Amino acid sequence: MLEPEFPCSRCGACCRHVYRAEETRFLNRGDGICGHYDINSKLCSIYETRPLICRVQKQFYLNYKDQFTWNEFIELNQMACRILEALD
Numbered sequence: 001m002l003e004p005e006f007p008c009s010r011c012g013a014c015c016r017h018v019y020r021a022e023e024t025r026f027l028n029r030g031d032g033i034c035g036h037y038d039i040n041s042k043l044c045s046i047y048e049t050r051p052l053i054c055r056v057q058k059q060f061y062l063n064y065k066d067q068f069t070w071n072e073f074i075e076l077n078q079m080a081c082r083i084l085e086a087l088d
Helices: 022-027 056-064 070-087
Strands: none
16 A cells, blocks of 8 residues: 655755755756756656656655655655755
8 A cells, every 4th residue: 555645845956956866866957957857837847757766655665665664754855855945
């Protein structure tokens, strides 16, 4: 059974700082921003087909479900969101 969706605020901070993590650097368009991030709409232009690394819920089940509960994982991700937002 899948957990509820990650409560994304759609701030785009993770998309504007893809150069900071090894796992997302391949998305960098050259200025640290994801090449699929639409600055005007603040949305992903390929959301339905976005890379696996961008799918928080799938990442949890593939890599973190044995280390954290879903709520702990959400909390950790939201902390990361706040850190990235503060960089802007």
